[in-house]
Amino acid sequence: MPAIETQALSKNFGSLRHPLRVVRDLNLTVPAGIVFGCLGPNGAGKTTTIRMLTGVLPASSGRGWVAGEDLRYPDRVKARIGYANQAASIYGDLTIQENLRFKAALFLEPREVTRAIDRVMDQLGLRERRHRLGSQLSGGWRQRLSIANAIVHSPPILFLDEPTAGLDPVGRRDLWDAIYALSAEGTTVFVTTHYMDEAERCQRLAMLANGKVLAEGTPLALRSAVPGNFYDVTTVDLGTSLRQAKAIEQVRDAWITGSSLRVAALSPLTEMTLQELGTSYRQVSPTLEDAFVALAGKDVAR
Ligand SMILES: Nc1ncnc2c1ncn2[C@@H]1O[C@H](COP(=O)(O)OP(=O)(O)O)[C@@H](O)[C@H]1O
Ligand SMILES: [Mg+2]
CATH class of the missing domain: 3.40.50.300 (P-loop containing nucleotide triphosphate hydrolases)
Known part of the structure; x- marks a missing residue:
């Protein structure tokens, strides 16, 4: 029971x-x-x-x-x-x-x-x-x-x-x-x-x-159920990188987490695109916050 x-x-x-x-x-x-x-x-x-x-x-x-x-x-x-x-x-x-x-x-x-x-x-x-x-x-x-x-x-x-x-x-x-x-x-x-x-x-x-x-x-x-591809981008200029990322067509969302930029994309981004965003990047697995945002939409989670 x-x-x-x-x-x-x-x-x-x-x-x-x-x-x-x-x-x-x-x-x-x-x-x-x-x-x-x-x-x-x-x-x-x-x-x-x-x-x-x-x-x-x-x-x-x-x-x-x-x-x-x-x-x-x-x-x-x-x-x-x-x-x-x-x-x-x-x-x-x-x-x-x-x-x-x-x-x-x-x-x-x-x-x-x-x-x-x-x-x-x-x-x-x-x-x-x-x-x-x-x-x-x-x-x-x-x-x-x-x-x-x-x-x-x-x-x-x-x-x-x-x-x-x-x-x-x-x-x-x-x-x-x-x-x-x-x-x-x-x-x-x-x-x-x-x-x-x-x-x-x-x-x-x-x-x-x-x-x-x-x-x-x-x-x-x-x-694991969160759709999309998540990246953590290191950059010297967070503001500029954030604007750049948001302008990319496949990018669903981009936001700053402490010292790096997080990017959520609907399909995988090319290496070239990612290299242009900052000095280095890595693909990361989604967090519970990502899951929440994906499910609830941006307005609820922030
Ligand atoms: N006794 C009540 N009368 C009217 N509205 C209420 C009452 N209790 C809670 N609410 C409303 O219900 C919603 C959910 O409240 P609550 O259960 O306290 O949420 P949480 O605990 O997740 O913050 C809120 O919009 C709150 O204003
Ligand atoms: Mg409560």
Whole structure:
């Protein structure tokens, strides 16, 4: 049985006359035990999707099953999942341990509480800091605490909504290590992000734009499916090379990435054409960003 399955799950906001279709006909199958990513820019519908899948928000139409429970019975779903949302509720005047005790007491029998807290503190590496106040935690440690809060009742599925937003690169990497540690222990993780590099870390992912799934699969499969030929051109004059590249007929798109020029062409460019663009070049494989742009069109991805 998949951890999550949806059939044409949709959500409209706005009025009946002017519905705002925020999630459209979502069809997802998430196998149990993996880290599944939902990648999309701001406003794509990621949070709305998570809120439906966690039973917080009723769908407008369509169906879904999460951890074997029908979304029509949201209370049953809520008991089987953990959800760390973007505005994690952490009490600043309580320590890590006290925050966890408070949350655990809501869900568990009194005799289960201490063992559950010990378990999640070890899973998220919180033990050494357990006497720190919530208000004193950095972004990364706050996220760990909010994840620990979310899994104190040992749910088989964990939902994380942009858990690394606002973290520095080291904090992001550490948090991904923690996510994979949970996955290795058998938790299915459904995580949203708008970072392309983070999507690359997921075992499978769905690309979302304007409430629709553009594509779903492993990062490798999604990248491999991108049509076209991609080149990385080194040049001393990025501006001129960019203009030159854009003027070439087969070039679908050209853009600057740091110190070099990236060119996407519909058909292979000749060596002569490429040599004229800069001092050196190499053919490269498409990135997830390339895949996203190819699928969504330029206006959505930028
Ligand atoms: N309660 C709501 N009422 C009306 N519109 C909403 C509501 N929640 C979200 N939206 C709109 O739905 C779209 C998708 O939002 P959201 O799911 O938060 O996207 P994401 O998490 O990918 O940034 C946005 O255009 C947002 O303004
Ligand atoms: Mg969101």
